[in-house]
Amino acid sequence: MAGTISRGIKAPIIRQGDDIVKIVADSVLAAATADGFQLQDRDVVCVTEAVVARADGNYASTEDIAADVKTKLGGETIGVVFPILSRNRFAICLRGIAKGAKKVVLMLSYPSDEVGNHLFDMDLLDDSGINPYTDVLTLDAYRNAFGYIKHPFTGVDYVDYYKNLIEEEGAEAEIIFANHPEAIVKFTKNVLCCDIHTRERSKRRILAAGGDKVCTLSEILNESVNGSGFNPSYGLLGSNKATETTVKLFPKNAQEVAEQIQKELIARTGVKVEAMIYGDGAFKDPVGKIWELADPVVGAGYTEGLVGLPNEVKLKYLADNDFADLSGAELEEAIRHRIKAKETDLKGNMVSEGTTPRRLTDLIGSLCDLTSGSGDKGTPIVLVQNYFNNFAN
Known part of the structure; x- marks a missing residue:
């Protein structure tokens, strides 16, 4: 009688150098024995990207970030455009960027960032007389209009927080607020586009407006710097804070690991499961307004059977x-x-009509992200069963 089952599976604490494929296979099969279930063809074994990157040792320091930023953007005044407001996702990256510059012009979108973290409530904007589509605000103009507001979930005033981070790394900080990326060229022509899903559009518009050296976050640490980790496709995108001076990058071997997990479980059980490495789920909090997808993709790597869209009748x-x-x-x-x-x-x-027109990897990855959580559940592996079943079978 059961339909789709999403089962979080406990695993050991995974460290750099661990055999992630063996650990995943061991954990899934141990759970099957302990909890009395069997693997079936087209079950999906999913692993959070964090432990894949950790096992691979895909880390970089703020010094590594600084060196790459300085090489690619000149090391003088750098515009940092549209970063998300996150201590976990961007703060350490910003430290590295500031190390590689003499001055940072930080341009924040308002009233919220790309993923829905609000600097202030939309109602304040309605009453301010400010046009968010055209107006570029200095820090003083912003404070006069909206004051000092802390994020309701974190209790942080991200404007001050980011300004202080820049200055702590020895760079001058100038904060401006705008919603059209080309506004930055009035302050500097050397720009780092820090938005995630709109980064190529921002880069194109800044270049068209007279930008000189313009990069996206995906172009920083897309190659190793002084032996650091890297991601050839996404660079710093999808990175997380590891320590106060290091970040864990999005895994560069996700596709390989997904395929190896499938082969390992076929070899051990004869069952052809699918496998995927997943990042942030793609969903929005209706209360906090936060759009979860701070990773560049939900499915970092996945086997062939997960390609495509659902084909369902209502x-x-x-x-x-x-x-x-x-x-x-x-x-x-x-x-x-x-x-x-x-x-x-x-x-x-x-x-x-009314079925979900999204990629299978986005749907299954979102299910897994909600199942595993981001805290202390200790289940970085998720087994999804019966996903491809329907009322007729």
């Missing part, structure tokens, strides 16, 4: 429309038959 549409005159066993049989006879691509078909 049960309530069938029950209310096509089979409105049926009930009981007759209704259930008619719906089962319709599911079995569904087209291989339902795009544009009314019977699929």
